[in-house]
Amino acid sequence: MIDEYSGLAQEKEILFTMRTVFRIVEIKQTTKNNCNWEAQLAITDESDPQLTGLTDCIKEEINDEGWYRMGQLIVEVGHFNQAEELYNELLANTSNDSDRTHIYHMLGYLKHDQGEYEETVTFYEKSLETKRKTVPEDDASSASTYGNIGTTYRRMGDYSKALEFYEKI
Template sequence: MHTVFRVLEIKQMAENSRLWEVQLTITDDNDPQLSALTNRIKEEVQGSTGWHRMGQLMFKVGHFDQTEELYQELLKNASTDSDRAHIYHQLGYLKDQQGKYQKTVKFYEKSLEIKRKTLPEDDASLTPTYSNIGVVYYNMGEYSKALEFYEKSLKIREISMPPNHHDLATSYNK
């Protein structure tokens, strides 16, 4: 682990001053609060690389502009179709959370386009993207388009999952 400090106190040096005094204490590897925090972050933030995990963390704390900037940079440097599809999917999710549905659909469809070039039409990993596009169209009030994507997701799930799988039940609920 890198050097981590705990903030003890922060106080302004003088009234109307732009200088602040920050008192720190160094933590050690046996600090239980630091260990608990580190473990929790590892559980919450998933990703194939440190940069992907950083994007997830920035998203979770609400730094949407920085998250998008990072994902756009990752997209420029992505070396595989799988990475590009994943990053487009993440950008779609980001735009969905911002309520920018037109952009959301474009990112999800770009992810889907890449996935469909490399995967069979009935591959189970296509279902989250189909479902998410359906949700976006539903939120936009375009119910017939939403149904079209829900049905595509359901069809794949019926083929690829056992009849009692919880994801299949979720599909029936939409």
């Protein structure tokens, strides 16, 4: 209970951790005010089979770790602006070239999903540029990024540029 620290003494408040998950038991409109709704919640734990199933499915489909997994999940559900904010925050707070390479790649991926192909190419090229600081230009790990750039140029109708990148794979 954190009611003694609350800004509103009449409210009984409880502090939960970030990973607290609730199941909605019931939702009903309050009788006093039609604009307010009351939700009855039940806390779950790690033994909840539906929560465990959802978590396992996310881990199986999204292979990143930590905040990168969160970013990819946000992209997958179509919240591109929030994902971009997260990736830009991660980019601002990393000094690791490997992380920077991955973040630029994911920014390119989300811009591609939005149909913003010029920005897609820019981010994929930044990813390659950063990666070249640690591996040679013809390193096999760059193949997927070359392919993504080629696909982006193909979608833009620039087939000669697409071919140029496909040939680097």
